[in-house]
Amino acid sequence: MQVEKYIIEGHNNDLLTQHTRKFDFVAADVPNVKTVIQKLRDFQVAIPSWALGTGGTRFGRFSGGGEPRSIEEKIEDVGLLHSLNQSGGAISLHIPWDVPENAQAIKTLAAQHGLRFDAMNSNTFQDQKDQQHSYKFGSLQHVDKAVRKQAIEHNIDVIKHGVELGSDSITVWLSDGSCFPGQLNFRKAFQRTLEGLQEIYAALPANWKMFVEYKAFEPNFYSMTVGDWGQSLLYATKLGPKAYTLVDLGHHLPNANIEQIVALLLNEGKLGGFHFNDSKYGDDDLTVGSINPYQLFLIFNELVEGMDARSMNHASDLGWMIDASHNVKDPLEDLLQSVEAIKIAYAQALLVDTKALQQAQDSNDVARAQEILQQAYRTDVRPLVAEARLQAGGALQPLALYRSAKVREQLIKDRGQKTVATGL
Ligand code: AOS
Ligand code: ZN
Ligand code: ZN
Ligand code: ZN
16 A cells, blocks of 8 residues: 555645745744754654554454554555655564564565664563563573573574664663562672673674663563663663663653653763653553653753754664554554654754753753743744655645545555554
């Protein structure tokens, strides 16, 4: 399924007058509007392969139909999103939910859709059938060396798959931890995990990176062996220059100041990238920007300010990924919304008058500092984001076009009503 170019052009022509009016209105107040548009065009975010099907909760799963049944169909879906918004030019795969058997063919298919392979994800939080040892009591932290070895080998296998596909990073998220006091010796668990990560690290090709993702709780509810950014940073620092901390927005305790964490990691040269999503309670994996768009803006504000000369596209070497997936929306519509929210936050951050903000900070003018941030945040930047999309060949209103082109209906026709994509 593809939305043909002429359909996108027709959609854009219909909306052009309205768009131009809105764009001109905002653009008039943006001093460096050309640069802003170019930055927005360059910015790409990777789509996780596991978000293309309807996500489940532990209580149930309601497939919406037309879900991708294979890695090829997942790539087609990401390609389709990318053709609409020109902002999702990468896919993040998960082993073993995705099995890239014929890497060359998969790579070619991805290239045809203008996609590259972002970070590979390993999985030592589930037992697969035919797996020798169980991860019930952890993987890299496990007291049994044989279990640790199996987990290490799996991660090295994931790196090999990634090499074949032209990826250059692996995200390691461990569910390791404990559910009850006394279950685990924290220091020994840390040490074993570190040693496991060191073996995986040693298998990284020269140009590769390892992202160590932390999470405050779930599935373990007393302790997590990589539970917060401090622990992740400890591992990453001990591992060496190819290891970084990955920030999943939903992985903090309530009210954590994520933008400050981001600023400090960036300052230490240890910020690896993101799993964007939104949350109200825990690791809710809700659509990016659906709950707390101001926080998202503040994070981007730190990135724009802190990354300075480094440009924020994939050449800047941060992993920009989405990790959202849930039950009640069409997953492709959801992903279009997530990408849009990210670009809006980025655009708002680009509008911050950094010089004036610095002056306000240096003179302790608190009210003025807040005004400067909120001036940017309260600007309706959607026409800027739409203009960037238009210039790049995407649709002015991707979600509206997705609906009017009846994409889901077509996918259901092609793939069937009863489809379950592999994933969470
Ligand atoms: C789990 O909570 C983490 O967010 C993981 O990054 C992710 O959801 C998982 O690895 C899916 O592959
Ligand atoms: Zn394999
Ligand atoms: Zn994540
Ligand atoms: Zn998560």
